[in-house]
Amino acid sequence: MRKAVKGKAPTSPCSPGIRGFSLIELLIALTLLVAAVSLVPVYLSKGVSTAELKSSVRQIVSGLRFVRSEAVSRSKEQVFLLDVQKREFTTHPEGKARELPQGLDLRLKTAQSEQISDDQGGIRFFPDGSSTGGEISVSSDAREFSIAVNWISGKVAVTDR
Numbered sequence: 001m002r003k004a005v006k007g008k009a010p011t012s013p014c015s016p017g018i019r020g021f022s023l024i025e026l027l028i029a030l031t032l033l034v035a036a037v038s039l040v041p042v043y044l045s046k047g048v049s050t051a052e053l054k055s056s057v058r059q060i061v062s063g064l065r066f067v068r069s070e071a072v073s074r075s076k077e078q079v080f081l082l083d084v085q086k087r088e089f090t091t092h093p094e095g096k097a098r099e100l101p102q103g104l105d106l107r108l109k110t111a112q113s114e115q116i117s118d119d120q121g122g123i124r125f126f127p128d129g130s131s132t133g134g135e136i137s138v139s140s141d142a143r144e145f146s147i148a149v150n151w152i153s154g155k156v157a158v159t160d161r
Helices: 023-043 050-074
Strands: 078-083 088-090 107-111 119-123 134-140 143-149 156-160
Touching: 050 078, 050 119, 050 134, 050 143, 050 156, 107 143
Parallel strands: none
Antiparallel strands: 078 088, 078 119, 107 134, 134 143, 143 156
């Protein structure tokens, strides 16, 4: 225990020349660290989030089902067109293309008669609900979904691989 010297205040255990960090300085440093750590995943991940991947699969499935219902209700063949390079699809020949996220990998397996080019193809639906059939694979990083169109019934089914 230290003794107080007469006329002087007791000395602190730390010498006055050595100074620590203030609370404000620590808070600022922690805030910068948290901001840096939260930005790292954004810059490292080049793929698509799981939510975006599932949303894209739902959009494609919805488009396929819409085209099938249009073929049945109008009693006229309708085509779902997919461009795997541009990552977009159309549900009407004159319709606006719907874009999908850039990080997606798309593959289309369809009837040879519906293959327009290496990057473009379609799935044709007939007035009775049947189709030319096909499969669309949608993937990003380690996750992949397969969208299959049955050629007899025209039904659309999704499987998670």
